[in-house]
Amino acid sequence: MLAHLRPAVVMTALFTLVLGLAYPLAITGFAQGLFPAQANGSLVRGADGAVQGSSLIGQPFAEAGYLHPRPSAAGDGYDAAASSGSNLGPLNPDLAARIKTDADAIRADTGASVLPADAVTASGSGLDPDISPAYARLQAARIATARGLTVEEVQSVIDRHTETPLLGFIGQPRVNVLMTNRALDALAG
Template sequence: MLSHLRPALVLLVALTAITGLAYPLAITGIAGAIFPAKAAGSLIERDGTIVGSGLIGQSFSSERYFHGRPSATVAPDPADASKTVPAPYNAANSGGANLGPASAALAERLKGDVATLKAENSAQPVPTDLVTTSGSGLDPDISPEAARFQIPRVAKARSIAEEKVAALVASQVQGRWLGVLGEPRVNVLALNLALDDLARK
């Protein structure tokens, strides 16, 4: 029996060391050497202070800033740990709302969000990504259409010409990766930081 058990234990230890220790350390080291900023979390720094990550969205509620997609992430309720409360872009609890097309709560939320956005800009159709959550709840990007939809509100709140804000949005659009993968997108944090820079000029 020992003759059968020993090779199995040796194999278990060897594979654990290779796949559980050596491989992750090697990949982490290679990623850190080739893509140091991305391996460190794509952190965005402003005036020596880290203001966020290019990979995780943030909640912007001021009329002076572009808003991202709605986030369905939650956190424990401080008053009752058995319940949860909305906590937009909570990276510790990534996930969607799990509400299906037949959900009355989802339909009611969508109706309210669309009405609010229509009041903000009735000249354009409401982009889908401004009223729907992503699967992770942490999406840092919006479509160029969603960014353009918000231009009148942001320009009015900041007393800047719409043409200037539109040019800024156009400069922040990222194309498809290698020209074919993914969709054109705008990183909301990067756009809002560029917007603040524009206001300082």
């Protein structure tokens, strides 16, 4: 029995050291060396060095002078510790009521009759940092009025922060809410 037990214990210890310690340390070192910003969470810092957020994690913006993100089903909204969708099916009356309430509020705010889907639907994680260019443009007039800017100035900031699909065809055009709101703050200040 010891003849069979010894190799099993040795292999368990070896693989624990290699796969549980050496490999994670090597990958962490590789990531820190080649991609330090991404390896540390793509944190966005203000002029004073304070962390304002991450370009990869959505956060709520409710003030009239900012782009508003898409709805979040993560906890009480944009709670990274509770990342998830709502798990409500398309026929669920609670989901239909929430979408109707949100759509009515956006229509009253913008006067639009047709809304982009991301204006009223949450992402799968509930933490999506991006919105569609159509939803961003829909908010331009409200932002311009609140900031005392022209719609063209706000639209120019949105256009500069519109990212294209990867390689031209993977994904959709998108606007990062945090980065665009930072640019709007810089324009005003």
